[in-house]
Amino acid sequence: MSNTMTSRRRFLGTTAAAGSVALLLPGMAHALTDARARALIDQVVADINRVISSGQPLSGMIRDFERIFERYADVPIIARSALGPDARGLSGAQLNAYVDAFKGYITRKYGKRFNEFKGGQVTVKDARKVKTFHEVRTTVKLRGEAPFEVNFLVSDRSGRDLFFDMIIEGISLRLSEKEEIGAMLDRRGGNINQLIQDLRNAG
Amino acid sequence: MPLSFKHTFSGKPVLWSAVVCASFLSACAAPDTTVSRGTINDPYEEQNRGTHEFNRSLDKVLVRPTSSTYGTAIPTGLQDSIGHFSDNLSLPGDAANHILQGNGEGLGRNILRFAINTTLGIGGLFDPASQMGLERSKTDFGETLYVWGVEEGAYVELPFFGPSTSRDTVGLVVDYSLDPVRLLLPTPERYISTLAMVAARLGDRHTYTATIDSVLYESVDSYTQARSLYLQNRRYELGGRSQDDYDDPYGDADSDPYDSAYSDPYEDLNE
Numbered sequence: 014m015s016n017t018m019t020s021r022r023r024f025l026g027t028t029a030a031a032g033s034v035a036l037l038l039p040g041m042a043h044a045l046t047d048a049r050a051r052a053l054i055d056q057v058v059a060d061i062n063r064v065i066s067s068g069q070p071l072s073g074m075i076r077d078f079e080r081i082f083e084r085y086a087d088v089p090i091i092a093r094s095a096l097g098p099d100a101r102g103l104s105g106a107q108l109n110a111y112v113d114a115f116k117g118y119i120t121r122k123y124g125k126r127f128n129e130f131k132g133g134q135v136t137v138k139d140a141r142k143v144k145t146f147h148e149v150r151t152t153v154k155l156r157g158e159a160p161f162e163v164n165f166l167v168s169d170r171s172g173r174d175l176f177f178d179m180i181i182e183g184i185s186l187r188l189s190e191k192e193e194i195g196a197m198l199d200r201r202g203g204n205i206n207q208l209i210q211d212l213r214n215a216g
Numbered sequence: 217m218p219l220s221f222k223h224t225f226s227g228k229p230v231l232w233s234a235v236v237c238a239s240f241l242s243a244c245a246a247p248d249t250t251v252s253r254g255t256i257n258d259p260y261e262e263q264n265r266g267t268h269e270f271n272r273s274l275d276k277v278l279v280r281p282t283s284s285t286y287g288t289a290i291p292t293g294l295q296d297s298i299g300h301f302s303d304n305l306s307l308p309g310d311a312a313n314h315i316l317q318g319n320g321e322g323l324g325r326n327i328l329r330f331a332i333n334t335t336l337g338i339g340g341l342f343d344p345a346s347q348m349g350l351e352r353s354k355t356d357f358g359e360t361l362y363v364w365g366v367e368e369g370a371y372v373e374l375p376f377f378g379p380s381t382s383r384d385t386v387g388l389v390v391d392y393s394l395d396p397v398r399l400l401l402p403t404p405e406r407y408i409s410t411l412a413m414v415a416a417r418l419g420d421r422h423t424y425t426a427t428i429d430s431v432l433y434e435s436v437d438s439y440t441q442a443r444s445l446y447l448q449n450r451r452y453e454l455g456g457r458s459q460d461d462y463d464d465p466y467g468d469a470d471s472d473p474y475d476s477a478y479s480d481p482y483e484d485l486n487e
Binding site: 094125144145156157159168177178182185189199 | 296299300343346351352354423424426427430434435436437440441444445448449450451452453462464465466
């Protein structure tokens, strides 16, 4: 128990290290507002629009999207949540290795997909509070297609304002990856080290 | 997660086959009314997986290569026009469903769209209506059944058409059988709409090839990925997304017990 607590704390510590503001001002922890959530997604969308209109080759776009994920997404919580209850049994080192491998996997996989937004335009619509976090709605307009909704879920509970899910036409990145990572782990007979190994090359 | 996944897996036919009818009958034999949001009801998983393998092979040997040829040989402008033409011909069917759903806004929008795109848009080859802000309000008989209170039923993967549910399978059959365009047009012309639709789907298969390939060929279990993506997208299309559907990975114990470690990260850190 104390062992897992320590590893959890270390994991959380890493996650929140950059957001030491939250430690200094505990009252800030739940001070995320619609405006702040929206401000974060305004930045994300500005960056996305810059990349999809840049006209650069795919490899450059993937790199740029990786950067967007690293900068604005709470990848550790997405990673943990994708693993579900199995995350509990991991050692601190395993968890760090897993989160790291997952980060590479997810940024490669979704970076590639953003290629389909090429020439499109993303617009931020509005923000609202949901439970302990905020949902920011955006609209994507692609050539020859009716506009569709992409929603970002934003939380500051990592210590920074970050998005922890991106929902494209109802399809949640986090829930889809929960399904995928679960299947990957099953295929490997629950062997987490093997999963970590394979995630490094997946996506 | 695919971007615009629905363009390929929306239950709109890629090809029509009598096989579907057989599958439809078995799928509807035992409607299950216990399904609720967020859960997956898949009592036919074994048959579904068989069909999934068939669909995957079909895509690999026929649909994917054909769409690749189509996508590279046909200029994008023409592809767009074929897409618009096909969309325009599905508007009367959409409008009929809007009437059945009592959706006046959708009906008005689609009548206007049809009028504008058929005339100014030269028989539907162009889409000036969207430029005027009249975006398409897509619907189908599956949605009508949803509006009428019919339960989603079981998850079904249909040969040729892909992921569906028993409710949407009934919808598919009704939409096809009662499509006003198909019923009103004389015999040779009516095939044009089916042909345009198949061509438009091939175009979509090509446009979203990275995403679709990633689901079908790069995913560890493409069956469960396709099922999850389809159901998430379809439920969103029908019901929108209410905040009750979101769970909180940071530790709302009620909605996501997995993440109890996150119930209050700050408490942990302050200890």
